[in-house]
Amino acid sequence: MRVSVEPTYEMTKLLKIDRFEVEIADAATVADVVDKTKIKVGPEFDRLVRLAAVAVNGVLVNYRQGMKTRLADGDAIRFVKASAGG
Amino acid sequence: MIKGYAGRILEVDLKSRTFAFKPLDEEIARLYIGGKGYGTRLLYDMTDAGIDPLGPDNPLIFATGPLNGSVAPQSNRFAVVCKSPLTGGIGNATCGGSYAYGMKKAGIDILICKNKSETPVRLEIDGDKSEVTFLDAGDLWGKGTYETQEILGKKKYHAVIGPAGENMVLFAGIVSDERIAGRTGVGAVMGSKKLKAVSVSGSRKLEMDDPEAFKEYTKTIRTLFRDHPVLGHSMEAFGTAGIVKTTNARNIIPTHNFKYGHFDKGMSLTGEYMADNTLVGTKSSCIHCPVTCGRQVNIEGIGTVKGPEYETLGLMGTNLEISDITKVQEWNYAADDMGMDTISLGAVLGFTMELQERGMLQSGLTFGDAAGVPEIIRDIAHRHGLGNDLADGVKRMSAKYGGHEFAMHVKGLELSAYDPRGSFAQGVEYATTNRGGCHVQGGSMYMESVGPFTINPQNLKLKADIPIVQQNLACTINSMVLCIFTTYGIVPKFVHEMDPKSWQYRLAVAAFENSGPMFRILQSIKGRPMLWWEKWMTFITGTTISSGHLQEIGGRIFNLERMYNLREGLTGRDDTLPPRMLHEPIFKHMSSGHPLDKLLPRYYELRGWDAGGVPTRKTLDKLHVAL
């Protein structure tokens, strides 16, 4: 199945892309997507992931099963940096 | 006189061109502080029910508070209070810049503009001489807010309107420097009085109860702000636009007239993108503020101007599906220069585009297309052609053309750029806030969908409690008068540095989310001043102010506003959200919209209101709200 990934702005500088799709196995988790991306980008990606929250279809994984949250075909994974203002 | 106040109210009659200085009422100052609180008390007492908001009987009240005139960071705002022509209920807005500082230098706490002038007029107030000069403003009428301020010069502090205010666009604002008191149409009221500008000058110093303690403490707070991840870093680096990425990721940024909460091309509207591509500088924009959240960008043919804030990028960017940030920058400048609120403007444009899409109105304006937008902004400001309809806001547009179910307003005030379907407490706040659908009268979203420490925004826990605490706090912040962004400093640095996915973080969030009434109870304790605004209030006025005191005062102000609205004919039925928000799901897991029906009764109960949303006698007595 395929899921889309939107990195934080800092991550886009490493990845050189602001949105991409990943092919994953059935029953894959958010952590699997991170691992897969890390292979491409390197360990620096880990540091940026640590600073970010992750949302699946707009809902933070904190309120679900964290990084072990299971994904479904077509899900949108978005990394979120907390900020304020507005 | 209580320290921190100048002790004077200036009343100006624009028809007879007379003025009088009157003493500030200390009892009202104790009960309502100043700013929005004092202004609301005056409006309630001075006016009869049912006045025409654009008629001579609606006073325009400029109100400062005891923190204005000091050098406390972010203490630079003034409040404007009047009956709103947009909602028919309480109208108010606050504005940064330098005008509040100028009023206090002139030794004026509050300026009340009564009646109407026959011809365009401007006021020059010399606080030292206690003189007011009424000057012909015919030569300024029609000019934008930037040019007007340039002509008026830098020797005085100004509050001005642009063509939108002159033409009584119902969401026109009042501008000081580069900042705007944008919401509820206060600029239209100023325009209805043919009052183009107020300029103040003077050399008074603010008297404080304990100036030494204030000075020392303020130094430490400046350091705290400098090191703070938001106030010291992200606000300077990205401005309020730094929030676009967050709300877009969390599915709550208005897109396609709030039909969706995510814009795929949103990256090019972020503060980070702006910083890398279009930003030419940063600026405080408001006197004595070290935060520098103001953006500076270049516009071809115009030069360096203020860049857009989060709300503008949301309502005029993602909401219209425009991904070219340079377009939003241009429209933001045009709206500021015309003197109108970009939140309402973006919402009315989004609504018009959806009418076009559904074949209900041929305007030529379509989502994702910048064509026609600059022209319609000008037409709105001058009430030309179709612009005349848009100038009346979304509620009246929907009455004329249909589309009630996707008319994005509450009580007539257009919604801000946080979709309540992904931010339930914010939804309750929108529904119940007295001035209508606005986020800076509480900012509940900060605790559930935007800030660094957010509870699950989509269950019922604390979703009626948070808005009450936040609305009460915001009432007092807007009465002192401080910038609401100061509250972003509360979350300490170490929380920002936590991994939001860690078990420690999740445990802390779960503990907060399950704290039940403790959250409200802790806030209501009257103890020692802890936070900087409580300490500043204590050092300046000499009266001990703690969170509990502020919750009580804020509750009083909020209930008085409520009573004003009830007197003007609003009812509990107006405490609602647009049908799209209540019935259309926006998240994959949702089957409907915001669960307001489950939260509103609880909110009323906690407020001490009856089932119809009317404050009980007991509640009003407890809070000393005299009617």
Ligand code: SF4
């Ligand atoms: S934080 Fe920004 S809006 Fe608030 S006072 Fe400072 S410069 Fe003005």
